[in-house]
Amino acid sequence: MARGADLAKLAALLADETRAEFCLALLDGRAWTGRELARHAGVAPSTTTEHLNRLVAGGLLTERRQGRHRYVQLAGPHTAELLEHLIGHIQPGPGRPRTLRSAATSAALARGRTCYDHLAGRLGVAITDAMLGNGLLDHAAELALTSTGRTWLTTALGVDPADLRPGRRPLTRACLDWTERRSHLAGLSGAHICRRLHENEWIKRIGTSRAVRLTPAGEQALHRLLGLESLNDDQ
Amino acid sequence: MARGADLAKLAALLADETRAEFCLALLDGRAWTGRELARHAGVAPSTTTEHLNRLVAGGLLTERRQGRHRYVQLAGPHTAELLEHLIGHIQPGPGRPRTLRSAATSAALARGRTCYDHLAGRLGVAITDAMLGNGLLDHAAELALTSTGRTWLTTALGVDPADLRPGRRPLTRACLDWTERRSHLAGLSGAHICRRLHENEWIKRIGTSRAVRLTPAGEQALHRLLGLESLNDDQ
């Protein structure tokens, strides 16, 4: 079978700090250019090219050439899942976070962030909990969309019903959050919620990171739609 | 945050073919001695020691010293999950399986195998499907044990009710099978089912591998308890 070699080859893609940093950056779900990744990780452009070649060849990333730019992004939700799974396995090392700046970043990430294409962090968990409390999700085993939840998505949030047809991707999925150690909504529904919140400007990216901030309008909207209270001020 | 470095360090543990082979062998859920792993992977004992030190230090394996033996096993179900997740991401390479012997092994693994502590492969999927069909599991979102299912486990299968109390480990979990591309039952219930089937000698390991074979008694029992028909003869 030679499975060991295959597994090792896959793991080797992420076993380099620079490549790992690339993948973590790409967890925001957007497409980055080579330059951006190079600056982000602090390596030369030539080095970046080599790494990207390996990641694309290994199937973790897809690329799109456009003019003189090379855009790369995660190959899909399954790749993002794999990464979050791995991150969840990193044992909480001692003495981290170290610097003030990194502590601030960690706090922002913990408060709310995107996990490829859905919401995670305290914000993601809070929304999931509220949807459960309002009967929009069913907690039978993991997370299932109720019929009330389906109409809520289309009417209250304005998701196109055609976008909720079951396809290759499951309608709901429970994603375990590594900061909260709690499940939150992922899958197609999670992605649509995240998209609509962005489109309504109820959440905004903090700088260019994965961390997101709830806008005042968003706070009102989530209060109105889900009964959520004060997410930004606690801690 | 230096998360990239942490992720890389974790991935590096599996980025070596020998260590990967160790972990795959340990996916059978049993404890192996250093000697056994050395022979299995075809490396010197000294090399094995170094690899095991790294894997234990990295938290993927736990060890138990007993006399002059060093037993190692996977750190827990979460580690097994991570490995199966990674295996599921290995793209189906061309031209595999290559040899007759490896083809036979693959077929046996596809037919039925243990996935750390529960059943997978065609057998695992068939049992899960039968449990769903008989109302022992609920398909709402993923897999949930119904009340009928709970009594079935304790009466028909003889699982101690005290063992079904929710603890740190979820009662049910859906594990995606990489041969069948289908969900099957994992979690506490899955582990108990696998254990009871072994204890009743309804399944038996093939040699020392993870592959399992349904015994004639097992075939009768699964027919009686779940209405399952002829799993061994097809293909």
Added chain:
DNA sequence: GTGTCGGTTCGGCGTGCGCCGAACCGACGA
């Protein structure tokens, strides 16, 4: 056209690490 800029190719450097064999230690059995 010319300059700038993103990306690639190539050669070369340093080192991290996977491997082994030899020596050693400690547990067990005769």
Added chain:
DNA sequence: TCGTCGGTTCGGCGCACGCCGAACCGACAC
């Protein structure tokens, strides 16, 4: 008590690979 055996430590070898700079290519702007 002495051999055997599982496991460990240590020194050393060699390869793989991550990195860079220099040269080059193609796209875009002026």
